[in-house]
Amino acid sequence: MKILVVEDEPGMLDNMVRSLEEEKYVVETAATYEAATEKIHLYKYDCILLDIGLPDGNGLTLLEELKKQDATLGVIIVSAKNAVDDKVAGLNLGADDYLPKPFHMAELHARVKSVLRRRKFEGNRLLELNNLTVDPDERTVCVNDVQLALNRKEYDILLYFLSNRNRLVSKTALGEHVWGDQIDEADSFDFIYSQIKNLRKKLKEHGAQLEIQAIYGIGYKVQAT
Structure with missing residues (x-):
């Protein structure tokens, strides 16, 4: 399974990538809105982990673009912003889940597996x-x-x-x-x-x-x- 991590904080990005790669995912990264936009237009992903607060753009705008391009794509918002309005806006735009920072990597893995089962395997474990x-x-x-x-x-x-x-x-x-x-x-x-x-x-x-x-x-x- 192929995952794109959109995250501008280097330490968090590195931790997420290493942890996901240990789970045998193919992982690519983008640290800016511009880089993420380029990635999603060039490549296909099974799941995208999306930070809202990017230095050069709003992650919610990127989410809206993602869902226009592929409504079946799994997206989990991963953000330090824990405001109800942000969560509601993200889910209304088509995000599958919302994971506020800080979080344990085990929880991230569980959320990713859940989204992949729903989006790729019709909710089945096998x-x-x-x-x-x-x-x-x-x-x-x-x-x-x-x-x-x-x-x-x-x-x-x-x-x-x-x-x-x-x-x-x-x-x-x-x-x-x-x-x-x-x-x-x-x-x-x-x-x-x-x-x-x-x-x-x-x-x-x-x-x-x-x-x-x-x-x-x-x-x-x-x-x-």
């Missing part, structure tokens, strides 16, 4: 497709109740496919989502092909009833078999 079950909280994948040994990227690719089942996923979108904006520095998509090849092999060996279809020149599509 993702299931025929005989395959994924537990996003535990980061486990089972076929017929037998756990697969997937590396981090193989798991992230599979989770992204299942979150977009029956949809065409472009190679660029997949790369950005699993590797973050570092994908811009890549010369080719060979590393993606390699991970998908290994993932297909493991799924086939365990008898998973799904197919990762390659759409020549465009990307991939996952369907039940």
Whole structure:
């Protein structure tokens, strides 16, 4: 899962990023309104942690823009402002949750997981497709109740496919989502092909009833078999 943290306080930003990365999220950051605006127009995210008090703009204005662009995007307002008016305004503009500072990182993780379940997994704790079950909280994948040994990227690719089942996923979108904006520095998509090849092999060996279809020149599509 890919998260954008919009926060201008360096110490808080660093703590949030390190904590989220320990939970195996792909994390990108923006410390200003301008940088955040650029990010959301270039990349797709599963969840955005948004500070209201940015040095060059209002986070609520950014929230309004985010929801116009993608009404299904999960947004959690993370702000030192704990006024009722700010909270109500944020929720009315489409924010999923409001977390006042200071907070424990364990609470942040719980709020993020809750938003992702609602927005990406239809409120379910587990993702299931025929005989395959994924537990996003535990980061486990089972076929017929037998756990697969997937590396981090193989798991992230599979989770992204299942979150977009029956949809065409472009190679660029997949790369950005699993590797973050570092994908811009890549010369080719060979590393993606390699991970998908290994993932297909493991799924086939365990008898998973799904197919990762390659759409020549465009990307991939996952369907039940």
